[in-house]
Structure formats: structure tokens, C-alpha cells
Amino acid sequence: MSYHGNNHSGETCSKRRVLLMGNPNVGKSVIFSTLTNKRVMTANYSGTTVTSAQGDMIGAKVPTALIDVPGVYSLKAASQAEKAAVDMLDSGADVIVAVLDATNLERNLALAKALKKTGIPVIFMLNMVDVAESRGIKIDQKKLEELLGAPVIKTVAVKRKGFNRLIVELNRLLTANNADVDTTADSAPSAATIAEEVITYTDYEERLSDKLERWTIKPFTGIPIAILIVFLCLAFVVGMGKAVRAALFLPLLNQYYIPFMERLAAGFTAEGTMMYAILAGEFGVLIKAVEWPIALILPYVFFFYIVLSFLEDSGYLPRLGIVIDGLLRKFGLHGHSIIPISMGYGCAVPAIIGTRTASSMKERLIVSALVSLAVPCIAQTGAFIALLGDHSFVLLLLIFFVSFIVMFISGSLLNKVLKGTLDPVLIEVPNLLAPSIGSLWKKVKMRTKHFMIEAEIPMVIGIVVAALTIETGVLEYVGFIVEPVVVHFLGLPPEASVALILGVIRRELAVLPLLGMDLSLGQMFVGSLVALLYIPCMSVFFVLIKEFQLRWALVISGATIVTAMIVGGTANYGIQILQWFMFTLGGGN
Amino acid sequence: MKQTGICAVSCNKVCKVKEVPACELLESLGIEAGSTFCVKQKSPWKGPVVVEMKGRRELAIDYSIASQFVVEEVDDSVLSWQQS
Structure with a gap:
């Protein structure tokens, strides 16, 4: 499978393309709505986005289209959604915004690494950090940035936290020369090793919400x-x-x-x-x-x-x-x-x-x-x-x-x-x-x-x-x-x-x-x-x-x-x- | 220790996966040979089995897939993520 990264700049389309990607149910659509002011359907379960949505990104210094890609677990093109995601990658992107679920980081890392491998610059949004913290999951953001070789931004999408830094980073990547961007991350260790390094589980008492979940x-x-x-x-x-x-x-x-x-x-x-x-x-x-x-x-x-x-x-x-x-x-x-x-x-x-x-x-x-x-x-x-x-x-x-x-x-x-x-x-x-x-x-x-x-x-x-x-x-x-x-x-x-x-x-x-x-x-x-x-x-x-x-x-x-x-x-x-x-x-x- | 399918493991027991059924999504969801999880819930009428994995994630696995697993019950102490 081959990915074409930044090589479409000479083509007719003048707008930059930013793909919003990630596992199912990590909050991509909420982030999309916030960044484009476009309303797309959101819900707390996987598969809410069945068709991709596209909108103009607010706050970008150059005209940029943000594309909400259906959630996938891998780039193996096994399901309809994965095929669609791979097609979108194949048609070229300037930046990928990869959303990671902080409550489920280890599973999300497999896709994170696959996206990094495409050679397209990636910005990671570590979403739902509030829920993760309330469950006693702590993530070392600096170390994660180091291991993934890309910016990692802690966000709480539903509360609009973390978007300022995202826009700054996005503008930096969109206006930078492609040569300046570090896209080499093949050396990154396995998902399990990264998880081991950055996640700490602290003591945790069962709350009413956990009881409700069980019931x-x-x-x-x-x-x-x-x-x-x-x-x-x-x-x-x-x-x-x-x-x-x-x-x-x-x-x-x-x-x-x-x-x-x-x-x-x-x-x-x-x-x-x-x-x-x-x-x-x-x-x-x-x-x-x-x-x-x-x-x-x-x-x-x-x-x-x-x-x-x-x-x-x-x-x-x-x-x-x-x-x-x-x-x-x-x-x-x-x-x-x-x-x-x-x-x-x-x-x-x-x-x-x-x-x-x-x-x-x-x-x-x-x-x-x-x-x-x-x-x-x-x-x-x-x-x-x-x-x-x-x-x-x-x-x-x-x-x-x-x-x-x-x-x-x-x-x-x-x-x-x-x-x-x-x-x-x-x-x-x-x-x-x-x-x-x-x-x-x-x-x-x-x-x-x-x-x-x-x-x-x-x-x-x-x-x-x-x-x-x-x-x-x-x-x-x-x-x-x-x-x-x-x-x-x-x-x-x-x-x-x-x-x-x-x-x-x-x-x-x-x-x-x-x-x-x-x-x-x-x-x-x-x-x-x-x-x-x-x-x-x-x-x-x-x-x-x-x-x-x-x-x-x-x-x-x-x-x-x-x-x-x-x-x-x-x-x-x-x-x-x-x-x-x-x-x-x-x-x- | 004896090896069984997940459906035979009783609730709140921890088990280690020996053989994974052929299902691509399982790997994407992070279940492979060697993973451990705790069986949380078995639903009635051959409904799905809910297991808790590392990171306090819960996964619902279809009865038909769950019965194709080969797992081994292990000591509770292996569940490192439940300790401080």
C-alpha cells in the first residue's frame, strides 16, 4: 500500500487538506464541529460517522479543508470504513490530526503508529483526559511526544479544551516547508512498550458511575x-x-x-x-x-x-x-x-x-x-x-x-x-x-x-x-x-x-x-x-x-x-x- | 492450568489468551495470544461475554467468537492494572 503525502501541491486544488482520523468513538466528530462550525452527528458509540464530512477550518492561516474520516482501528482496509479511510489517505493530505482516546491509549497507539508511518505530518490530540484522570489513568504527555516524534495535545473536546494549541501547531505545519517537518517515526517502539512507558495507573475507588455501568x-x-x-x-x-x-x-x-x-x-x-x-x-x-x-x-x-x-x-x-x-x-x-x-x-x-x-x-x-x-x-x-x-x-x-x-x-x-x-x-x-x-x-x-x-x-x-x-x-x-x-x-x-x-x-x-x-x-x-x-x-x-x-x-x-x-x-x-x-x-x- | 473457552470461565476470573479465533477485528481491538483479561459478565440466551482489559476497557465479545477462544485461568495477581 502506498501513501502519497505532500506531493499534490502542484495540482489544481489550492486548499490544504487536513484529515481528522482516529479509532471509532474517540470524539472526532465533536472536534470536527468545533473546528469548522459545521454540525455533524455525534454520539457516544462507535460508527456515528458513516460518510465523511468536509468543512473549512476556522483559524487556519491558509485556506484549509478539514475532513472528518470515519473511525477505524487499522489501515488494513478490512471494513468499509477502513477502505474509505485508506482511500482518503491515498488522495493526499497535508496534515493528519489523529485523535487518541486517553482512556484507551494502548489500543489507539497501533493506529497512531500506522498514521505516523504514512510520512504525512501528524498532530496527536489526546482526548478525554478528564475521564481518564477520573479513572486514575495518568499519561506522561512529554514522553509520549518524544516516543511518537510528533506533538501531543491534551484535550477535552466536549469542553473545548486544547484547541488553541492545536490551531497553533496546525498553522506551524501548514505554513512550514515540508522539509522541516519530522516525519520519521519508524523507530518508534511497539504500542505495548510505549503504553508501558507513558501510562501510570493510580489507586482508584469505584464510584457510583462505575456501579451504574456494571448494573x-x-x-x-x-x-x-x-x-x-x-x-x-x-x-x-x-x-x-x-x-x-x-x-x-x-x-x-x-x-x-x-x-x-x-x-x-x-x-x-x-x-x-x-x-x-x-x-x-x-x-x-x-x-x-x-x-x-x-x-x-x-x-x-x-x-x-x-x-x-x-x-x-x-x-x-x-x-x-x-x-x-x-x-x-x-x-x-x-x-x-x-x-x-x-x-x-x-x-x-x-x-x-x-x-x-x-x-x-x-x-x-x-x-x-x-x-x-x-x-x-x-x-x-x-x-x-x-x-x-x-x-x-x-x-x-x-x-x-x-x-x-x-x-x-x-x-x-x-x-x-x-x-x-x-x-x-x-x-x-x-x-x-x-x-x-x-x-x-x-x-x-x-x-x-x-x-x-x-x-x-x-x-x-x-x-x-x-x-x-x-x-x-x-x-x-x-x-x-x-x-x-x-x-x-x-x-x-x-x-x-x-x-x-x-x-x-x-x-x-x-x-x-x-x-x-x-x-x-x-x-x-x-x-x-x-x-x-x-x-x-x-x-x-x-x-x-x-x-x-x-x-x-x-x-x-x-x-x-x-x-x-x-x-x-x-x-x-x-x-x-x-x-x-x-x-x-x-x-x- | 486447564484450558477452556471464555464462556466456561466464571465471572470475575482472570484468564490469559492461548489461542485467538480468526477474526481480524480482535487484533485491532488489542486481543492477541498472551493478552490477559477479566471476565466481567456473561449475558443470557448466549449473548455476548463482557471482558475487562488493560486500561479498564470493556469489550463485548459475541458468544460464538468467545467460545472459539482457548484461554487459561490465571491468578488474580496478574492483573497489574488493577493495582496501584
């Missing part, structure tokens, strides 16, 4: 903790979401916004005309385009992303994965799949992209199929809460229960049908860390903003389609298709087919139109079930094509529609039979 992976305590955490998260999202809606959004909407828009629409056109209905009627664009995404869904989205970001940054999710790995394997899943699946409860798109960390295609397909089929995104969950939550909390829980059952059944089936094996688990267990409020807030802001941008336009289009279909009576013309499926098989009113049409655009649009339809509890339940399992949404469909090609995207989407209809129809007949029994028994008494 979270022991089954006897880990499973109750997991149940408690899921329950707390659910209570937080639903409770806070409902409270904010009731205290803030609904009063604002009902007292000020709706009357205002109704007056505005009446100013344009007379009440009772079709134009008025489209603007401010049952599916009025002016009203629903604000009511649905903002007053109904946004509070849940916001609070969910607080919970998800907290779980990600704390490092709890991989621990949960370890406890339930054995159980999940029976259903074709893998302990680590808990991460993309939890992300799927926010939005399926990042969840499906996140499966790239898995090296087995089978596993990627199973997780993506399950997320598309049975994991409701937070927007849809918000819609379920709006539809069912006010009537029956039990039905709401029942929807989630059915979602789990469907996941388990289809997971087991896919596990049997698809060829290939599941990846074995081999992961470093991340330390439990208290998330930093700053980076947590940044993530929540980024994700909420993303939702607002992603959701608003399709939502408006969807509402216009709904208003037009219902107000113009187009539905009657397609009634011959709708009638047998929606009315007879699913037991829903004909207007409910609007929800099924809109559900293709966005997941929550398969639920929200049902809100104003005056349905019975049974109909709400059937409608929600169909919406849950039904084809995910346009964005998910395109992501599936991108990741797995058209064939799989069509297979997965087709399967979701069939499953939705079968489960929905079964539920409808089940409810009818139940009602008939109760009626006859009740009548007999």
Missing part, C-alpha cells in the same frame, strides 16, 4: 433498568408534549390563529364556496399546514429528540444492546441493531443510513425492512397520540404492542428467508458519560430544524391534495377501488382512503386526516394499525433505493402495504366478532 450490563439489573428507562422516556415525551400542547399551542391556535385565518379566507371568498373550503375548511391549507406540523407534532418531535440525543451521548444504547443481544438474535436482529431502531423512532431515514455500520447485508436489510414496516417515526407517534391518546391510552399502548409483535414475527421470517449471516458482536463498551448540555442542545436544535424543513413542504402538498380530493368529490369516481378495500375489508369510511393516499407522502399524514372523521374507537384502532404498517414515506422510499437499489425498495414497500392490509383487515374482523359476541351475550342477559 446496566448485568441481566438481573440491566433488564429492569432498561424497562424503567423506556418507561421514563415514553412518559417524558408524551407528558411534556401534551403539556406544551395544552398550555401553549392549542390555546394560541384555537383562540388566535384559526379565527384569524377564517376571517382572512372569508375576506377573499364567501363562506361555503369551494375556495373557502380549500383555504379554511375541514382540510383548509391555511389552518392545517400550521395545526398539524406545529401544534400537533412539533412538541413530541422536540421532546423525543431530547431523549434520543441524551441516550446517544450517554453511551447507554450499546449497553442495552449487550443485555438483549441474545434475545434479539432469535428475531434476526443483533444487539447493536437497537441503535438504528431507536433512531427509527425519530425518523427512518437516518436509521436506514445508520445501518451502514453493519458489515452484513442481511442485517442491514432486516433492520431497514423492520424500521420501514413497524417502527413509527416520531411524527407518526405524535399523530397517534393526537388521535388515540385523548380517547384511550390502552389503545395507544396496544398499537405499540402490535408493532413489537409484527417486528418480531417479520424479523424471524426474514432471518429464515434471507441468505447470509448476522455479524458477530464485537464492540468496545463505551463509558457512561453525562452528556454535555451544549452539544445535546446543538443536536436537538439540528434535528428539530431538520424536521421542520423536511415536514412542512410535503405536509402542505398533502393537505392540498386532501382538500381537493374531498371537496371536489373525486373520491366518488375512484369509489369502485376504494369501496371493497377501505369500506368492506377495513371497515373505515370512504374518506379514510384519503389518509391512505397521503400516507405515501408522509407517515403521519396516514393518521392525521382520521382526526376529523368522527370514527368509532375500533375504526381509529384499525386506521392507526394500517397507517403504522403501511408504506413508510417518500423520503424512506428514496433512501431504500439509494442504499439497496430499486428492487429491494419495491419489495420492502410492497410487503409493507400487504402486511398493513392483512393486519388491518384481521383487526377489523376481530373487533366485529368481538362486538357481535358482546352484543349477543349482552342481549342474552
